[in-house]
Amino acid sequence: MTARRPRSFYFLATLLGLFIVFLYAPMACVYILSFQGPNGGMSFPMTGWSTHWYEVLFGGTGGQGMGDIAASFRRSIRLALIVAVISAIIAVSAGMAYRRKFPGSNFVFYSAITSMVLPGIFVGFGIALTFNLLGWRVNWFTSGIGAQLTWTLPFGLLIMFIVLGRFNPSYEEAATDLGANARQRFTDVIVPIILPGIIGIMMASLTSSYEETARTQLNVGTGNTMPMEVTGLLTASATPVLFAIGTVTTLFSFTLVGLTIFALSRLAKRRTMRTAA
Amino acid sequence: MNLALKQDPAEISPKAPKLQQATMGHRFDAELVAVTKRYGPGAPAVDDISLRIPRGSYCCLLGPSGCGKSTTLRMLAGHEDVTEGAILIHGTEITNKPPVERGTSMMFQDYALFPHLSALDNVAFSLKVRGVAKEERRNQAREYLELVQMDHLAERLPNQLSGGQQQRVALARSLITRPKVLLLDEPLSALDPFLRIRMRAELKRIQKELGISFIHVTHSQDEALALADLIVVMNDAVIMQAAPAREVFETPANAFVARFLGGHNVIRSEGREVSVRADQCRLGRMPGMRALEGVIGMIEYQGTQVRITITKDDEDYTVLMDAPTYFAQSPEIGEPGVMSWEASDEHVLG
Numbered sequence: 001m002t003a004r005r006p007r008s009f010y011f012l013a014t015l016l017g018l019f020i021v022f023l024y025a026p027m028a029c030v031y032i033l034s035f036q037g038p039n040g041g042m043s044f045p046m047t048g049w050s051t052h053w054y055e056v057l058f059g060g061t062g063g064q065g066m067g068d069i070a071a072s073f074r075r076s077i078r079l080a081l082i083v084a085v086i087s088a089i090i091a092v093s094a095g096m097a098y099r100r101k102f103p104g105s106n107f108v109f110y111s112a113i114t115s116m117v118l119p120g121i122f123v124g125f126g127i128a129l130t131f132n133l134l135g136w137r138v139n140w141f142t143s144g145i146g147a148q149l150t151w152t153l154p155f156g157l158l159i160m161f162i163v164l165g166r167f168n169p170s171y172e173e174a175a176t177d178l179g180a181n182a183r184q185r186f187t188d189v190i191v192p193i194i195l196p197g198i199i200g201i202m203m204a205s206l207t208s209s210y211e212e213t214a215r216t217q218l219n220v221g222t223g224n225t226m227p228m229e230v231t232g233l234l235t236a237s238a239t240p241v242l243f244a245i246g247t248v249t250t251l252f253s254f255t256l257v258g259l260t261i262f263a264l265s266r267l268a269k270r271r272t273m274r275t276a277a
Numbered sequence: 278m279n280l281a282l283k284q285d286p287a288e289i290s291p292k293a294p295k296l297q298q299a300t301m302g303h304r305f306d307a308e309l310v311a312v313t314k315r316y317g318p319g320a321p322a323v324d325d326i327s328l329r330i331p332r333g334s335y336c337c338l339l340g341p342s343g344c345g346k347s348t349t350l351r352m353l354a355g356h357e358d359v360t361e362g363a364i365l366i367h368g369t370e371i372t373n374k375p376p377v378e379r380g381t382s383m384m385f386q387d388y389a390l391f392p393h394l395s396a397l398d399n400v401a402f403s404l405k406v407r408g409v410a411k412e413e414r415r416n417q418a419r420e421y422l423e424l425v426q427m428d429h430l431a432e433r434l435p436n437q438l439s440g441g442q443q444q445r446v447a448l449a450r451s452l453i454t455r456p457k458v459l460l461l462d463e464p465l466s467a468l469d470p471f472l473r474i475r476m477r478a479e480l481k482r483i484q485k486e487l488g489i490s491f492i493h494v495t496h497s498q499d500e501a502l503a504l505a506d507l508i509v510v511m512n513d514a515v516i517m518q519a520a521p522a523r524e525v526f527e528t529p530a531n532a533f534v535a536r537f538l539g540g541h542n543v544i545r546s547e548g549r550e551v552s553v554r555a556d557q558c559r560l561g562r563m564p565g566m567r568a569l570e571g572v573i574g575m576i577e578y579q580g581t582q583v584r585i586t587i588t589k590d591d592e593d594y595t596v597l598m599d600a601p602t603y604f605a606q607s608p609e610i611g612e613p614g615v616m617s618w619e620a621s622d623e624h625v626l627g
Binding site for chain 1: 375376381386387390392393402405406407450454
């Protein structure tokens with residue numbers, strides 16, 4: 001077989017290669033530089049290898065312009081988990097509601113989706129101003145969660161619409177036929193079938209909440225979230241500890257993704273495993 | 278499987294009128310009384326149809342797509358509201374009752390097996406939602422899987438089963454609710470032709486074994502003729518003819534039924550519209566027989582028979598002749614052809 005690939009193949013393959021280099025090479029730099037020697041700077045060349053900057057990072061607030069990374073990490077995770085759960089609940093409820101047309105459904109849909117395209121900084125600013133106007137204090141638990149939801153929810157909604165759009169309505173009719181009531185239909189049929197979608201929404205919300213700053217920064221009140229802390233560090237200090245933070249957070253994200261994939265494949269496996277029984 | 282065993286009164290939910298059924302002796306398993314379904318302004322999907330299905334019948338609703346047969350079935354199942362009219366099952370009106378209180382069970386066209394549950398748990402689902410304990414419901418489900426010969430694959434997930442196997446599981450899942458009437462929505466359409474013929478024999482066997490009525494929606498004439506005690510031919514939202522298979526085939530009520538069932542020629546003869554079975558028509562002019570002249574448009578060899586199409590005035594007429602007669606005559610496409618038939622074989626259409 002002498003099937004020659006067309007020239008466009010090589011062009012596109014090169015483009016993809018460049019894109020991958022562009023995407024991952026800078027990250028690789030960050031990982032490498034995080035092992036910079038104690039006297040090294042923020043750029044190449046490396047002056048020896050050490051885990052010095054990790055020691056600084058985990059050693060707490062040791063004088064290098066370091067904020068309280070651990071506390072802001074905890075704040076971010078707590079926020080992200082709550083936002084993920086709320087997003088999933090709202091997205092599933094909305095998805096269920098939208099399977100039927102109701103008056104004003106288009107308006108509600110578009111107004112929810114619009115917040116995807118609104119500039120985040122102004123959404124955040126607007127929320128903060130409104131709180132101020134009403135004499136409320138911005139607080140991570142109120143304005144913070146609210147601001148983040150304006151960002152995570154539209155994505156969650158879209159995912160859910162797609163998942164439920166592909167949901168075969170005869171599953172539900174079959175369940176009704178077999179005597180299931182509305183609650184049983186939901187818990188025993190719909191939720192198990194759309195579960196991968198729900199997990200997807202939670203993951204998407206978790207990660208986008210974790211890295212969001214534009215909407216969050218004016219609305220979390222006292223105490224920084226992780227991205228705010230890092231941004232702060234970028235201006236305040238210029239040591240490779242930043243790279244150590246970058247490496248640790250990347251590891252964290254990958255662990256999260258890995259765990260999700262593991263959980264989903266376990267779910268799939270447990271279902272097929274029963275064949276053997 | 279001993280089906281009598283399943284009648285254990287302890288297992289019957291208090292609402293199920295088993296005793297009443299025994300004493301009242303209903304005549305019809307299902308009745309439609311002037312049932313109409315409208316989805317909006319315009320022509321109704323089902324227009325004022327009435328139908329009675331005797332006890333223990335295999336009834337086929339037959340018609341082209343969009344004729345209202347599936348809507349009729351879904352109204353029987355309670356998945357579609359009835360706009361006007363009434364539906365009775367075993368002599369009891371159930372027009373507005375929820376599906377589970379009707380004594381019907383529906384088998385869906387795509388089977389609608391729950392993808393996250395094993396075959397066994399799919400079958401046990403209706404018992405689970407009624408709160409039957411796990412062991413008990415699994416034991417019962419296993420018996421129904423035995424009935425459809427699927428007990429050896431009880432732990433498989435639906436996507437690990439073939440189409441025919443999925444259908445058997447779907448059947449077991451419907452039957453475990455002990456329906457008075459089983460509703461089947463084009464149950465064989467997703468299967469390959471070979472399997473289709475095997476499964477339809479199986480459906481008939483199970484229907485006879487259980488003694489309940491099956492109402493089976495199909496657009497296949499062969500399927501209806503092979504299965505049905507009662508064929509209901511529908512078109513344009515109304516019933517064209519409802520009669521036993523033989524009666525429908527031998528004495529179609531009108532030109533639509535004759536044409537839709539196939540194997541008939543609809544001819545204008547002596548100023549009336551008549552149907553003549555294609556296998557009773559001959560090729561060539563015969564003394565004392567009525568005749569129609571045209572051109573041979575198509576010849577299809579079908580093994581035992583040969584199907585010859587004669588075209589006249591843009592109308593096609595069919596002669597089914599046995600293979601030896603065909604080879605003796607050896608007509609050719611494009612030649613003039615004459616179709617003859619006995620006047621006594623004409624059936625006058627309404």
